[in-house]
Amino acid sequence: MTTALAVRVLGPVEVGTTDGPVPLSGSLRTLLAALAVDAGRVVAADTLADRLWDDGGLDAGSSTVHSYVSRLRRRLEPQRPPDGWGVLRTRAPGYALVLEPGALDAAEFHRLVAAARAAAEPVAARDAAARALALWRGPTAYADVPADFARAEADRLHEQRLEAEELAADLDLTLGRHHELAERLPALVAAEPFREGLRASLVLALYRCHRQADALRTFEEGRALLADALGVDPGPRLRRLHELVLRQDPALDAPEPPRPAPAPVARTVRAAPSAPVADPPGAAALRRPPLPVPPTPLLGREEDLTRLHRLLDDGARLLTLTGTGGVGKTRLALALAQRVADPAGSRFPDGAVLVPLATLDDAGAVLPAVARATGAGAVDGPAARDAVTAHLRPLRLLLVLDNVEHLLDAAVDVAELVRTCPDLSVVVTSRAPLRVGGEVEHRVEPLALPGAGASPREVLASPAVTLFCERARDVVPGFTVERDDARTVADVCAALAGIPLALELAAARVRVLSPRDLLTRLDEALSGGRRDLPERQRTMQATLDWSIGLLDEPARRLFRRLAVFAGGWTLPVLEAVEGPAVLPVLEALVEQSLGRVEHPSDGARFSMLEPTRQHARRLLGEDERARVAAAHAAAHLTLAEEAYVGYQRDAQVGWLRRVEREHADLLAAVESSCAAGDGETAGRLVWAMWLFWWMHGHLAVGRRACEAVLDVPGLPGRVRVRVDLALGAMLFAQGEHEHAEEVWQRAHRLAEAVGDDEALAHTTAGTGITALARGDAATAVARLRTALPLAAALPAASDGPWLQALGHVWTGTALTALGGLDAPRRAREHFEAGLALARARGDRLTTFVALYNLAQAEALRDPSAARRHLHEGTALSAQVGDLANLSHFLDALVVLGVGAHDPVAGEEAERLATALGAARAARETVGAAVYGFYLRDDAQLAAARERLREVLGEDRFAAAVAAGRALPVVEVVRLATGAGGPARAPGAAPGLTARAAPATAPR
Template sequence: MRYGVLGPLAVWDAEGRPVKVPEAKVRALLADLLIHGGGPVPADRLIEDLWAGSPPGGSVNTLQTKISQLRRVLGRDQVVREPAGYRLRLAGDAVDALRFQKLAERARAHDEPAVKGDLFADALALWRGPAYADVAESLFARSEITRLEELRLSVLEDQAEVRLTLGDYTMLATELGELVAQHPLRERLRMVHMRALYQAGRQSEALQSFQELRRQLADELGVSPGPLVSALHEAILRQEPHLAPPTGRLPCRTNLPTPLTPLIGRQEAVDQVRARLNSDSSTRLVTLTGLGGVGKTRLAIAAARDMAERFADGVWLVELAGLSAASTPDDIAERVITTLGLCDTAATEPTMDDLVNWLGQAVAEKRLLLLLDNCEHVVEAVAALAGTVLATVPGGHLLVTSQEALDIPGEVVFPVPPLALPEDTDLIAQSSAVELFVERAAAAVPGFTLNTGNAAAVSAICRRLDGIPLALELVASRLRTLSPEQLAACLDHRFTLPDVRARGLPARQQTLRSMLDWSWELLTTDEQTVLRRLAVHADGCTLSSAETVCAGPDLPPERVPDLLARLVDRSLVVREAERFRLLESVAAYSAERLAETGEESAVRLAFVRCYTELTEHANDRLRGPDQRRWLEQLDAETVNLRRALGLADAEHALRLVNALTWYWFLRGRLTEARRSIQAALNTNGQATPAARLEAQAWLAGIELRTTGTLHEDPTVGLDNPVLRARLQWFIGSGQGLEGRRLVEKSLTGARAAHDRWGEAAALVEHASYTSDRRDAELGAALFQELGDRWGQLRATRALALVAELDGDHPRAERLHREGLLAAEELGLWTEVVEALTWLGQTALSSGHPERATELYERALSISAERAYTRGEIRAEIGLGRAARLRDDQETAKHHLNRALAKSRSSTQTAEAQAELNLIPQLHQSPRSA
């Protein structure tokens, strides 16, 4: 039995199935026994704990009844009676609290920060809620709950310090804010938060945090801050160099996953790949080729991770397995744009139809490495994109994994071989194939080691499997039921069968196919069903999605978690945090099996329905207090959502885009929205007129944000009054006089439909037209009540505009800072830039050019990272103006000429030129002349 106390009390049997413990007193009894860690608890102690000093008549008999009930659930031998009392039989780390402590100890003992961080994350992932939540009010549990909560906070602090060393200060600055608010007097936690704020460029907030600590300590305890946090405060004031953000590390500008297991036998290959892409080499494109399962992706990630210090603008993994074989170069470019975070700027660019060339222009001055993974089914499209990147981005390097080369100029092909096989019995341990097999075998069968007794069998296994890593991993799990000698004999038997090798495949590809066949045959019918149905997912899935997609008339959804766990144990499914995915070769094999069954259409339909319902569920929650969580969940499902759109019929495609457009808008992916809505509208098949009208209205609002003029109301014909009012607001936003009239219609309609969100949005937008303080304040109050952080950000912007018009600059600055925090929290980087430039402008108006320079430099950095051209221009103009006010004319000229060179509109050009004209004796650039 396994027990969970880090949250509501939970019990699982040896197969991982939940075991229900009925009745509150029986659960309290179990909790009491667990708190004593398997030690004996006297009967009178249990009676006192369970009935809190008011035991029932015949309490001994009543306790024995509860003990019997617990034994019926857990098994008679699990609750033992001894002279000293009752005790729970616990094996090893059967309790999640003990596993939590062991993982934390392992993390603290490790030297590598990335590994420490992962172990701390694994430990914290065991928490499902407050410890012993079922008995939180019971006196007997309070000390243990307090102890575990203190341990949790300590691990959170440990993890935060590790993340700081890795450079993850921007996210920490936001994430720790709520935790500090819950535990305002924890000085160590406060110090980590202060450092994160400072390194994220938010020095004033770091100093303000210290003042809050000082005030609260004085008010509540009558003491002053300790020497460590006081010293940190002084160091921040002096801006001491040791507090500067880590250099050379790029964890905030990369998405490379942390390997779950060490890479074995590939160091020489890693070094060779790095040598081909090093700074002394003219090579900028390396393609790793090889059969599926040979380890191309693992090798590429390891090589890319080691090169992170070379690329100031990041090292990025772009997963292409989920794209269809009919994908165009623009589809590949869109995936790269989304991965790099450049999607936030798509809304501001009117010429985003040629995404390949736009991408080349956007990253033309960047130094970055793109790892394009699993390209074999889209080779021609990837080749076209790669050619553009190599031609237009001098600092751009590409690392590609594919079963075939791109065959374009400048490409260096690196065939990835299988692992080295044992050449001599005496040197078997030096074989990388043997090393991998033994490592995976030890994970499957704790205590397994290579010795003289099994060396010959292990050598035979590795030879039979040609040293193919995936084949070795698949077969290692069989040692749970077979000895190495039996396993080797099984392989001998299989490989002598005349039909084991598929015709037309290379020998090593046949070997892998044989191993997949064997693994498949050893599965139960239900395990096979889950595995083949999982293949419809393009980028892994959550447990909930697996239950929905894999279930059917032949398989109830409640059975899927257990079957999924068995597939993980057999190395056929990989679990990464809360997601499950198939390795490339297993996914391809499972897709073949799915097609053979004739149920492919039904499973695809289940997949489309699952993600349609997910997006519709999420869409309802993107306008409330759970906005950030659902934004992140949809971010994680981006690839699956694209697959669903590609598979959907007209009705489901329209439902999908109608539910996703608000998400795309919040993330700034207007080009993706436009392309997807147009594709859905052109999908063949029947769809309801209402869904088609809604999509057309969303598309009108998207297109008006880049090109076009509003002439009529595209919402005519929509029957849903809430939806119609919201779309009228969306379409009318920022569209001049006609837009204002549509927003006013939206406000009337939202109030008539009692839609408070729609009313809030229309009020805030109306205030931006009229500068009406009352409208802005009422809209802000409604968004505050609804808990919509994006809405609060927009309302704050409107209120700040009113404050500026009223001449209340301190209030305007405070509001812009509030907006900046909200934008950072949601990851809305264009909004972050807008807030920073407004703050820079306010600082200049207040006579603080030095402070304005800091703000504009931060805005310029973020804009450059995100290819947000309008933000770059505004920041350059602001920096030029600040330099002029500091009498630094050369710096002012430099920034203003850069703004002119980047300007794409007459308004931007005029603003930059006007600022240049204020500098005496200016030698104008050709552009400005």
């Protein structure tokens, strides 16, 4: 340290100047410590007294404190500066210790650790961590100050020291220093045996030193210690590591030494108005919806917002908002996110993302949900944490995880995410805290109530009554509280415990009840709550019971049955479940705040607040639940099968958007049908959804659904054939071509046995494209030529016409791969035949598959025609939301562009590099290439990439790729096609383009 005065607390408390140590008595050392724990901030004289004499045995008056301060001043600054005391300053209502930067070792420790977490280059990060840890002069901070405040601060610093040790260990592993770590860590693990992060680093270091037995023994020692001392098992991270060590997973191998990323690239990307730093998420990330904006203002929460904002400013990075159900945790979290995540000048220039978790039932699904919401694509399994971490580490982002109370096993994953992503902050809403290191809990209390003796003016000014009255005016615009009714309204709010949801539900009743009548009915209902729940939850449930008691029997019945909907519903779907007379009953529920309605551009959509839905679920008996679940599944089967037909025709875009919104309920229908043993409904559902899963990249979800249906006993043969067809499609799209062929061959044999001609056409074509993907062009040609007449013989209302169009395109692709003198001509004939059939039906998928192949065929002979085909296919891919296909078209445009501009230079090179970045982002979002039957020349693509890198230089090339990864899809299309106006499909048939994006999706 280079300052004139240095204060050291990371060990015994010491003070030094350029002239040497400053001796302090025990009392002055305690006073210095009492000021140092709040260095730079004012410490009230009363607080100092409490810290100095916490045993209460001495006079703690202000004059005594001032005397101690005067003595300490003379030690720190023997000669008073002309402009007043510089280090220990008087500031009402107390004193402040003001030190130069770097003068307090604890503050310097915090700065260096933060620098280590923020450093993009691991070597620099490890150096900062080493310098931070070197500041410690013993195992305990404030070691010679026995006061309670010092012990509490020492405990806090000790925890931060251990976090720094864990960070240093992680960095050593990243840098390949496992041998050093294997020597250094055992003593630290022995001293901190319950610290699982340190133990995990030691296990991995030993394994990388080829000491697998020692690694397993270290894990087992920790497992036994946790079991004996605490009665718990190791956490998920340590358990996963143990499994990987046992199977010697290659993922544990030491990584290649990281290459430093040039700082100018990060700056260039950061400067973009809404682009994340270096390696931002892809097209999907920038298509994520903005934070929801509630329709009514947040009332009575300004104090909460101010405190939460201050906590974030002070460095809290994991904030958990806890409180009873309905207290308004989500509203408060959203308001906080809106306030702090404004990209202009914000500490979160990459914005805020809401991740709703209420519909999840598995803690292992939390990280995949975060991945989807933030644009990291489809991740699953043991690698999910690493994939999400790698995606979020460069971002300065606020993540809001909503409704975590039923997923507390994911707490370690959330904490690890915060620990390894230095610029990520997480706000969690949960009924219970996560109980992990670094967590700051903020209890969201019910709204403040007026006091017993409050005047009418004070009653109306209280937050709870204000909210009640505002919501009452929503249903009765002229609602006012007369002076005589003020106390009654205060009593209503008190009976509802100030819980916002309860207040809103009650306020909706003023359309039929006066405040006095309301209070009378409320008292009756509130007396019957469950006694095994906390008081506020009893009140919440009693409020809901009372609200339902005001309904007639049809409304109560509908309320219960709405619990089966996982993601909301439209009126037509609800009518399919409940019958055509349901609208008036639904309207009654919405009016009484037991249901919600939103009005997006394609029509009204209804939902229930999650606490309300949970209450409805409790009221739904098992028999009734089974009946309504069956009706729910049947309605969604009808929707899914209608959508399946639409995917193959000109209504594709509308149906894909509609099914994306209904996806949660469609999956719930599959799950409930499987649970009920109704394999036929479940099987028909997955068959109706496979093409949606294919085009929108939900491959892992679709695969799991198919596998679940195949486990249902007694699955009819014709249904099993279709489930195998769907499963084969998911496997093929995920790149498991041999496995897909096995499944499709199994389906082929069963289709022959049950006489399913449509399935035979599918399986014959399917095994043809797997042969094509495996490089067996001769077999592919033979099978696809066999499939064509099978498809042509099918009825017009079947999949036959669609398969016939695709079959022509695939046959042309196989002929191209097979080669021969006449192959180009015959292939082109098939491509054009397939394209004509697809255009006639408005089928974008087959159209862009044909266009890709035609572009490849035209690339050398007529580059302009090839470019037109690729432009149209790019726009069509974007219209249907098929990011995997979009990536193929962008790559092809890059290859074509580099070849057509020889030498390529200037703006054109930068545009092509940007397209490369967009292609990469689209592909990563889906997580698979999907179109394994395309004949790609990856060597040409690699050569084009290197040519662009050579022309632009490393920095400009990297900046352009990063910019492409950050582009929204509509901008990607404009970039690729060179269109200045709205993205459309150049060269498409007039009918196809006109029908590409209907104003409203089918309902």
